[in-house]
Amino acid sequence: MPLLSRRFWSACFLAAVVANVSVTSHFARADGEPAEDFLKRLRAARYFDTAIAYLNRLDQYPGVDPELMSAVSLEKAQTFIDAAVASRSNQEREQFLDDAETSLSEFLQKANHPRASEAQIQLGKLQLFRGNQSLMGEVDAEKSEQARKHYLASVKTFDAIIENLKAKLAEMKGQKIDPDNEPEKASLRDTYRFEYLQAQVSAGETRVLAAKTFDDPPKQAKPILDEALKRFTEMADKYANYSQGAIATLYLGQIQELLGNKSKAIEHYKEMVETIDADPLRDAKFEAAAGLINIYMGESPSKFQAGIDVGKPLEKGIRPNEKTATSVQRLRVALAKAYLAKSVDKDNQKATDMKRAKSSGRTLLNEAAKIPGAHTEEVKQLLSGLGITQEEAKLPTAEQPKSLQDALDSARTILAATQNIEESLKLLDQEKETDELKAQKEALQDDLRNTYSIGVQILRAGLGMAHSRTDTGLLTQARHFLAYTLYRQKQYRDTVVVGSYLARNAPGTEAGLQGGLWALTSLQFLLIDVPKDENDGLLTQLEQLGDFLMETWPDNPDAAKAQGVRIQLLLQKDDYEGAKKLIAEMKKGPEQGTFQRLLGQLLYNRALKMRIDGKGDQAAPIVADAAQVLQTGLDSISGNLIPGEAMQAAVVLARVYQEQDNSSEAIKVLDHPRYGPMKLIKSQGPPNKNFTGDLYSIAIKVLFAEMIAADDPEALLKRSTGVMEELRAAYPGKTGQEKLSRIYRRMAQDLSNELKTAPPAKKDKLIKVFKVFLQRMVETTNDEATLNWAGQTLIVMGKEAMPPGAFKATGQAAELIQSAADIFKKQMGNDLSKRYQYASALRLLGQYKSALSELEAILKQNQMMLDAQIEAALAYEYWAGEQKNAGLSSRVYNAALSGGRPGANGKNVIWGWGLISKQTNGRKEFRDKFFQARYHVGLCRYLEGKKANKKATMSQAIKDITQIEALYPDMGGAEQRAKFDALLKEVQKAVGEKPTGLKPFKPAAAKAAA
Structure with a gap:
């Protein structure tokens, strides 16, 4: 902050302290604002001079915590450091840093103070910061040497901290501390452990920075880099479950890059970039991405697109509080270089793409230019190359007032x-x-x-x-x-x-x-x-x-x-009861109604989350509460102009009533003369882009619930058809079709969920009504998205109409699925997605050979279409089960396991369960499919052996399952594990063994550090 404002606040606050006892009490007394909190507020507001003056006079104020009194030098050091970071003057900044180092050295004379290790860490960080500051602007030999001096001093400080904490942790390890009985000791151990890990990272990082100050780091600084490499390798291996251990991967990449081992550097950088998006790791992810892009840009020719692919997603996800971080500026500069390289690639890029790349690079550089740091000179040069010059922004000054x-x-x-x-x-x-x-x-x-x-x-x-x-x-x-x-x-x-x-x-x-x-x-x-x-x-x-x-x-x-x-x-903060109480205390009126509607929607969302977490019983009263609050908020509306949020609230309330099997109340809400959204959407339009789909989807569900209860559903059926027409009309064009398809898929999933939980009588009537409705839709439209939805919905109803455990449709289920197959057959053409749905329908109908022919055609065009591979493996598996001849059955089971339909290269186009499990193993996004495939490997072996009466084949199924158990004890989660367990017991029983099933499973305990 400007010096004038700091002087003013010093004078203002100190005058108040001296002149007014009540203000002094407010500063320091226990019954007023605690002195420590007041200090934090002063530093947060950047009133550093005032904070130092306050600390100098701390012993004059009554009621100050003795712990704070004993740490005045440490608090001064922190204040000086904060002031240095905020300062715009190099001279002033250096003075602040000198003062901070002096204060820390003064404090560290109290070797037995509880905050001594904290002060040591602060000193190490300060020395590290001073090294970074030495490299600001244009770097020369003198600046490099000065920076190296600070970095090596920091190394020495952190190494001393490590040895000190290592001894303390070793002593505590021998004490066998019980966290339940000795919580204070356990807390102190955790603090030491955290500081130990943090010091290890800082010691290694500072070595890397010191090495970078040499002209030829691999030769001149090899011992320094080797020591850093050794430390970070140990951290990455030993403390992988801690953020410090994960961050070690970044430094391993930087060290390997300095040593010239680019392939190893890329490997480490990629690992860091692809790690989980946890808050403590984000800074390291930015750094790793910048390092990776710089390596790609150093290739000949440069791999700018690979760099853009790495950096663009991270740059788009930068949070507001991260925009000034040094790592973010490095990422912006590296990514800008990649874009600028793309902008001049005339041989391979379209003119529009080149122009867009140049604009993206310029935007990134302009953002980086706003933040002072070591990157400033490079950014200026890059902007200059784009014809953009920057001048130092100087704040205007004012004449001193007389009074x-x-x-x-x-x-x-x-x-x-x-x-x-x-x-x-x-x-x-x-x-x-x-x-x-x-x-x-x-x-x-x-x-x-x-x-x-x-x-x-x-x-x-x-x-x-x-x-x-x-x-x-x-x-x-x-x-x-x-x-x-x-x-x-x-x-x-x-x-x-x-x-x-x-x-x-x-x-x-x-x-x-x-x-x-x-x-x-x-x-x-x-x-x-x-x-x-x-x-x-x-x-x-x-x-x-x-x-x-x-x-x-x-x-x-x-x-x-x-x-x-x-x-x-x-x-x-999810304090719904507190919010409800405050809302009730508000004066009746539009604002209170708005908050009631907001609270009602949030309560419903909370209930949905509880259901997902398996807490359906706890969710029910919250849903009832949401309905009451929403209804009150909607009933409070007066006037003709209804806000958009009220229309949304009405849709949510209708959904709640429909879930409570109260479709008549849901209809009343949707058609309400004042706030009913079915009428308002035509006069006011939708309040947001998803509203139309949400409204008409719930309207269809409510109308169908009413049809099930009606003696003559014809009028409701006619209205439902009209609602579908309005939904379709609201999403015209190609983009509209894509949105409509997403809405239809959600509606199909909602229907599937409802059919799963409906009693048999209700399920039967719902299927019949929906079947008539779909037939009318199919007869009256050529709209692609609507026909596709009709086919998908018929498949859903057909599956739900099948008896539990059945894999071939019969009776009503077969009729529904055949209708879906007819729709997809007319529609599919060269569309692989529709052809896949057609093949799936054929498989459900038991037409396995035809289904496999369709799936083969699909997989010849795209062998990596995993859903089609799974569908083909199922077709072989179920077809094998229908074979009466044991030998023929074994051959088909073998196709289910090992694949079939050889292609032109002699390799099977259809993979089978074995290759499916191999292709999905180790990939998080396909984890469920991997365990599905391994389950079916065991099942096929068992069924094959059972049909051929071959004990050895069934025993192989036991081996398949127990091998997976040894490698993955959780077996893919509780539901999948229960299936494996049941199958294993069945096979064990069939071969004459005791049906013990899987071993008891307990989640592995987290690894302890140090």
Whole structure:
């Protein structure tokens, strides 16, 4: 932050401390804000001078925690480090870092202090940071040597930490600590273990950085790199279950790259990039991606597309709180280079793709240019190559005011100037965009920023002149202006500090209310950028400020908005009861109704999640609660213009009623004269892109539920057909067809779920009604997506009509599936997806030879179509079961296991279960299919042996299953494991063994570290 503002806040706060005992108590007393919390707030708001001055006088304040008093030097060091990071002046930054190192050295003289290891780590990090700082800007031999000096000092510090912690952990290991009986010791051990791992990473990382300062690292720094390689290899092997062990993979890649082993470097970088997307690993993933792209770009010719494929998904997923990270800038620069290489590849790229690549590269460089760091010079050069030059942005300076009144007068003039500039910008926004107009707007925006900046400087300087006799009215006005100006500048943290102070020190006034509201809104903006696991402090501030505003201005509608913010926060934290209580306390009106509808939808979503987690019994009362809250919120609506969220809430309520078998109430909601979405969608349009599909899908389900109960369903059947026509009309064109297909697939899945749980009588009637409906749809349309949905739905109904355990359709099931087959046969042409569905229908009908011929044709075009391979293996397996001749049956079972239908190269086009399991083994996305294939390998061996009365073949099935059990004890999860267990017992019984089944399974315990 600018030096002027730091001086102002030092003067302001220290004057208040000296002059006002109550303020002093607020700073340090146990019954006020704890001193440690106050320090954190000062540092978070970047009031570093004030924090240092406060620490210098800490012994003068009553009620300060003795632990904090004993660690003043350490807290000073942290403050100096934070100030150095925030500083824009190199000279000032170096002084801060010198002060920090001095403070840490002073603190480390207390060798037995509980926070000594923390201070050692801080010192090591500081030395590491100073090494990084030495390499800022254009690097020369002197800078490299200076950086190396800091890095090697850091290595020494971290190695000392490692030895110290290693000894402590070894001593604790011998004590055999019981976490239940000795929680404090266990907690201390965990702290030491974490610090040990962190120090190991830092020691290795610093060695790598030190090696990079040499002109020829593989020769000049080989001992350093070998030691780092040894340490990180051990970490990656021994601590793979810890984030530090996972991050070691990144450094292994960097070391191998420095040593010239590119293939090993690529292997490690890829492993890091492809690891799970856990928060502690994201920084390392960015670094690894940048390293991988740089290697690809160093190839001849450069593999820019491979680099783009690696970096693009990660860059798109950058979170707001990550945008300033050094690793992100490295990724942006590396990815920009790949795009720029693509933009000049005239031989292989289309003109539009080259233009798009250049634009992407430029955008990335512009983003990186906003963040100062070691990449700055390279970014400038790259932008210069694109014809873009950058000038250092300098903040305007202001003349020092003579008094607080003078500062206020100047601030009023500045405020008027900003209003004039904003009015000019509004007028320009109405004009047609041209290059000249764009330049004008950019110049005005610069003027606006500069004018606000001057206003902040003047007001802070004026407030710095305040004393105990200063008129409180003038102080309130100045703080009011300052809070507004900071808010307009989007300096949200500063706005929170000034606005909150203004609200609490000017209660009941308009200025106090506005300051509080600006602070409240600023806290909301800050919450957007801060990760959920780090926002507890902001949430607490927001909650306390919201309560204060409502208590102080109870009848003000603007202050009442604070309650809405609190409700939103409670809902974010899944505190539904707390939110429900606050909503009930709100005044009746549109805002209360809005929150009731929001709460109702969130309660329903919570119930859905509980069902997925297998907690259906607990979900039922929550669904009932959701229905009551939604109904109340919808009934509160008055007027003719219905908000879009209310239409969405009505759809959710209709879905809830339908799930509760209360279709008559669901129809009432959908057709309600005031908020019914079936009517509103025609007059107001859909409130979001998914709404139309959601509405008509639930309408179809509700209408069918009504048809089942109706004596004469003809009118409802006619309306259902009309709803389907409206759904189809809402999604025209190719893109519309794709969306319609997704909606249809969801409807088919919903029907399948309903048929699975419906009682036999209801299931039978539902199938009959739906069959008539589908026949009408098929007879009256040529729409591809609708016909495909009809076929899929007939397959679903056919499968559900089959008896449990049956694999060949008969009776009504066969009729339904034959109707589906007829649809797919007419439709399929060269469409592999429809041909696959046709083949699947033939297999269900028992027409195995025809099904295999269709599947062979599909697999000749795309042998990697896994669903078709599985379908073919099933066809062979079921066909084998129908063979009366044991020898013929064995040959077909062998085809199910080993494949069939040789291609032109002599290899089987159809893989069979054995090759399916081999192709899916070790691939997470196909884990379920791997275990499905292995189950059928055992099943086919058993069935073949049983039919041929061959004990050896059945014994092979036992071996197949127990081998998989030895390799994968969980057997693919509880459901799949139960199938394996039942099959194994059946086979064991058939060969005369005791049917013991699988061994008892317990999940493996997590590995302990150190």
